[in-house]
Amino acid sequence: MDEKIWTVKEVINWTTNYLESKGLPNARLDIEYLLSYILGVSRLNLYLQMDKPLNKRELSLFKSMVKRRLNREPVQYITNRAYIWKYEFFVDKGVFIPRKETETLIEVSLSSLKKKENPFVLDVGCGCGCVILSIVKDLPGAKGIGIDIDAKAVKVSAINRKRLNLTERVYFVQSDLFCCFKQAEIFDAIVSNPPYISSDDIESLQEEIAKYEPRIALNGGKDGLAIIRRIVKGAFYLIKRGGFLALEVGIGQGASVKFFMERAGFVKVSVEKDFSGVDRVVIGWKP
Numbered sequence: 001m002d003e004k005i006w007t008v009k010e011v012i013n014w015t016t017n018y019l020e021s022k023g024l025p026n027a028r029l030d031i032e033y034l035l036s037y038i039l040g041v042s043r044l045n046l047y048l049q050m051d052k053p054l055n056k057r058e059l060s061l062f063k064s065m066v067k068r069r070l071n072r073e074p075v076q077y078i079t080n081r082a083y084i085w086k087y088e089f090f091v092d093k094g095v096f097i098p099r100k101e102t103e104t105l106i107e108v109s110l111s112s113l114k115k116k117e118n119p120f121v122l123d124v125g126c127g128c129g130c131v132i133l134s135i136v137k138d139l140p141g142a143k144g145i146g147i148d149i150d151a152k153a154v155k156v157s158a159i160n161r162k163r164l165n166l167t168e169r170v171y172f173v174q175s176d177l178f179c180c181f182k183q184a185e186i187f188d189a190i191v192s193n194p195p196y197i198s199s200d201d202i203e204s205l206q207e208e209i210a211k212y213e214p215r216i217a218l219n220g221g222k223d224g225l226a227i228i229r230r231i232v233k234g235a236f237y238l239i240k241r242g243g244f245l246a247l248e249v250g251i252g253q254g255a256s257v258k259f260f261m262e263r264a265g266f267v268k269v270s271v272e273k274d275f276s277g278v279d280r281v282v283i284g285w286k287p
Contacts, residue, residue, distance in 0.1 A: 009050040096217035124192035129157030193248040254279030
């Protein structure tokens with residue numbers, strides 16, 4: 001590719017065709033994200049620079065990134081950034097990559113917190129911190145804690161907290177679920193995007209997930225619901241009266257999780273659909 005002068009347009013077209021021929025999904029989108037990162041522009045502004053030639057350094061960096069993508073490494077790990085809700089988050093290998101579906105959890109939680117004054121929110125299994133940071137960023141009076149069993153997730157969350165100027169309002173703690181809490185009825189809401197993939201199904205996931213993403217953030221046990229059961233059981237004790245628990249769930253899990261929550265004592269339990277019409281969030285209230 002470096003024997004001629006390559007413009008942005010030519011690079012996009014050639015590389016998209018090449019990746020598609022290798023069976024990679026969403027090839028053009030991936031290329032646009034990689035080029036946007038290299039050139040330091042948004043995807044929208046990339047289209048205003050279609051005739052811009054790439055210099056040797058830019059081409060060399062792009063080629064190395066494409067090689068990584070050909071090895072099925074996720075674009076988010078290659079660029080160390082992911083976009084969810086309204087914000088850009090730093091991500092790194094070993095930390096779960098946030099998905100568009102999780103915006104349903106953020107949206108449902110924000111809507112449910114609107115009438116609460118200065119709410120205190122806990123995010124269980126915070127990963128890169130995107131859920132709790134998005135909620136607190138959008139609610140000026142809110143404060144929150146994010147917990148994760150993995151030390152690297154806590155470290156990455158702290159980086160994102162600083163980027164979003166929330167160092168005084170959100171705290172991150174390494175903990176195996178609720179082990180770090182002793183007092184009852186602390187939180188106005190507990191939210192979580194927990195591991196909910198069946199352990200038997202992980203190897204059959206697309207290579208980008210099975211090969212690169214942390215198993216601890218995926219593995220929900222034999223039926224995919226092991227961690228969810230623990231969260232539901234422990235959350236009721238920690239939520240204030242009139243507060244809620246909101247959980248992201250996998251396809252086909254909504255009814256089971258609704259049952260778990262009702263059995264634990266939550267009321268007005270409902271299952272909310274994501275943008276694709278899939279049952280995605282179960283929310284219940286503590287009477």
